[in-house]
Amino acid sequence: MRHVRTAAGLGVTALALAACGGGSGGGGEAVSGGTFVFAVAADPGNLDPQASAASGLFQITHFAYDSLLGLDADGEVVSQMATDWSVDGSTVTLTMDPDVTCSDGTPFTAEDAAENINYVADPANQSPFLGVFVPDGVTATGAEDGTVTLTLAAPAPFVLNGLAGVPMVCSAGLADRDSLTDSTLGTGPFQLTEAVPNDHYTYTVRDDYTWGPDGASTSTEGTPDQVVFQIVPNETTAANQLLSGEVNAAQIIGPDFDRLESAGLFSTSVTAVLGEQWYNQTAGRPASDPAVRLALTQAVDFEQVAKVLSADRGGPGTSFAASAPSACGGDSVSDAMPDVDADAAAATLDAAGWVAGADGTRAKGGTPLAITFLYDTELGASGSAAAELVTTAWQDLGVTVDVTPQDETASISTLFGSGDWDAAWVQLNVSSPDQVVPFVSGTVVPDGNNFAHIANPDYDALVAQASTMEGTDGCDTWLQAEAALVSSADVFPFANQESTFFGSGAEFALGDGLIPTSIRMQG
Structure with missing residues (x-):
């Protein structure tokens, strides 16, 4: 989501869907070969491309794996592995490009495409893409003539976007999922040739690749011979x-932005959700009480937090599916946000029985109001400063706060695994609103993507409509x-920003991450 981006990138950064970013700076003659x-910021962990929605994995996945369809800068569906498509009621039909081959030399067939869809659609496989990119209940079949047919169990207005x-x-990977943990078996322009976890991953170009977006090959x-993903946790070091x-x-995204821009480096950007506040409503956790969630929100000036988080280069959150090209432009946040009012926040907690003691710390029935606040270390110094603003406001309200910074890989493990958190900043970057649904409703972890255990009947009714x-x-x-x-x-998303990538000795374009076939090495 792409941060599922995370998101979904989550980071679940599920994970921005697709929009070419315009570039500035740089310039030079394209020279083929070399290493890009x-x-x-973080190790992607398990490399199975259908096992996680973390933005780090989502980005690296694009170098070795293709999708059936693509989206252009205007959000229009374009060909990728499929050259033709149609939607007729509950039936989606795709025609595969017969020239697509896998990195092991085998052809990629319609049957392979159908098996991929059915794998994600099977709840037993626990793919985070189920309900996000692949509709619940869908079934797929592949024919020898290259036709893939999807049968929908319920209306899916953005099924092609998904x-x-x-x-x-590819088929060898489908037959042996364990092999995907530290190797690649896809049809993409590069294939993994070396993996050194927590240090680097080397991908080598496929000379026979000709079926990229808009015919890219x-x-x-300017295409490099190799791409090395170097793990560099510290943004200033990068x-x-x-x-x-x-x-x-x-x-x-942090304070180093200005000096890179001043240096005249190439840069390109896409719109992304930078800050999104989540509350854990699991039974027994403090935020399962609606009064606690409301008070924690009322106590914080999230407009100021957004300015600090974005180093004053962003703006307030506008909608949940804000990644360009957004399928539904508009503002679902501004008018719905509770007003900032520390006194009202205190009154909300008082009325709910969370009373301040002699030392100012609140408790109810002898249980202190204590929360674990999780935020992403990849937000850098700006993230730390913004998190401090929130922490201070909550402490002034009488809340005990355990601040827990984690990188994306660790935070996803916490959100979808241990569940030991109460408030979290998770940037769910998607471009169509239906992709948000499984993260904010329905089946909870570990069987679903609803990691915050949200149950909002008004939301559910409007989604159904x-x-x-x-x-x-x-x-x-x-x-x-x-x-x-x-x-x-x-x-609620509280901060948007242009997500900016800088380049040195190379230029490229952005979509749902850096587009592999857009890289142009410069001499």
């Missing part, structure tokens, strides 16, 4: 390596549904 070094986010695994002038030429690309409408016809209703989540203080 991409600095990434298919653009599903990486396709690896024979285009910025220094850009300036020294040790790395060719890195995402920079919007799902019966065709595509963007339902956007107003989708936005009303999102507003129901905000007004109940279940979850």
Whole structure:
């Protein structure tokens, strides 16, 4: 989501769907060959492309795996592995490109495509893409003539958009899922040739690749021979390596942004959710009490937090599916956000029985109001400063706060595993509102994606209504549904920003991450 991006990138950064970012700075003659070094903040862990929605994995996946369809800069569906497609009621039909081959030399067939869809659609496989990119209850069949047929169990107004986010695994990988943990078996422009966890991952170009977006191929002038994903947890270190030429690309969102921009480096950006507040409503956790969620929200000036988090280069949150190209533009947040009022927050807790003691610490029935606040270390110094603002406001309210910074890999393990958190910043970057649904409703972890255990009947009713409408016809209703989540203080995006990648010695374009076939090495 792409941060599922996370998201979904989650980081679940599920995971931005697709929009080419315009570039500035840089310039030079394209020169083929060489090594493109991409600095990434965290190790992706298990490399199975259908096993996690973390943005780090989502980004690295694009180099070795293709999807059935793509989205252009305007959000229109375009060909990728499928050259033709149609939707007729509950039936989706795709025609596969017969020339697509896997990194092991085998052809990629319609049967393989169907098996991928059915794997994700099987709840037993616990793929985070189920309900996000692949509709619940869908079944797929592949025919020898290259036709893939999907049968929908319920209306799915953005089903084609979702298919653009599903990486396709080749038959050998489908037969041996364990092999995907530290190797790649896809149809993408590169294949993994070396994996050193927590240090680097090396991908080598496929010379026979000709079926990329808009006919992109690896024979285009400027394509590198290798791409190395270098794990660089510290953003300032990544910025220094850009300036020294040790790395060719890195995402920079913190205070180092200004000095890189001043240096005239190439840069390109896409819109992304930068800050999104979630509350854990698991029974027995403090935020299962609606009064606690409301008070924690009322106590914080999230407009100021957004300015600090974005180093004053972003703006307030507007909608849950804000990643360009957004299928439903609009603002579901501003009018629904509870007003900032520390006195009202205190009164909310008092009325709910969370009373301050002699030392100012609140408790109810002898249980202290103590929360674990999780935020992403990849937000850098700006993230730490913004988290401190929130922590201070909550402590002034009488809440005991355990601040827990974690990188994306660790935070996803906490959210979907231990569940030991109460408030969290998780950037769920998606471009159509239906992709949000499984994260904010329905089946909870470990069997589903609803990691915050949210149950909002108003949201559910509006989603059911919007799902019966065709595509963007339902956007107003989708936005009303999102507003129901905000007004109940279940979850809300509070900061948007242009997500910027800088380049040194190379140029490239952005979509749902850096587009592999857009890389142009420069001499």
